[in-house]
Amino acid sequence: MKTGVETKSIQERSSHLLRLFSSARFLKKEGIGNEVPFFICPFPSYELVEMQKIQKQLVNQLSYSGITVLEVNLYDMALEILKEREILEIVFEKELEYHKDELLELLQNVLDPEQELVPLISKKMAGKEHQILFITGVGEVYPYIRSHNVLNNLQSVAKEGPTVMFFPGAYTQCSFSGSSLELFGRLKDDKYYRAFNVYHCDA
Secondary structure (H helix, E strand, C coil): CCCHHHHCCHHHHHHHHHHHHHCHHHHCCCCCCCCCCEEEEEECHHHHHHHHHHHHHHHHHHHHCCCCEEEEEHHHHHHHHHHHCCCHHHHHHHCCCCCHHHHHHHHHHHCCHHHHHHHHHHHHHHHCCCCEEEEECCHHHCCCCCHHHHHHHHCCCCCCCCEEEEEEEEEECCCCCCCEEEECCCEEEEECCCCEEHHHCCC
16 A cells, blocks of 8 residues: 555655665665665556656765765666677567577576676676665666575675665565565566665655
């Protein structure tokens, strides 16, 4: 159920995000106990274009305050891996020949979060100083990259600062049935409970 900030306009939510990400409490990972500093920023899928603009604005606005952000776009990263492995052109050439299940299996194997994605994210993190990690492009890579798999494997490398995943859908938190990521508000990505909803966090 959406409550509070999450029900407000996108402009009001954007202001909340800027205040939260700028706060010393957030940057110092205070108030989250021993949990990993992972945060979900859910938004309706129809707001994707507006949210992409807001993500860029946040990076610029935070930069003006001396707060550095590293953005990792999963779609761009998938293309990077496929090009590096010299598979991208093959996928384009053979796309019509492959059954969709065969194509899905191929992409899932090549873009395995544990073996490929997270090591590359770790490399990018080491290559740029940053205080906050933004994970974007979640909807564009479904179903061959699942967000809960990325988060599960990212726990081992993203510990020093907050990680924010911008999620086109709902992050449902329930004490009875557990928490889950619902992509586009319809597709249950899977159970994931080790993250905080940014709209439930105070600056």
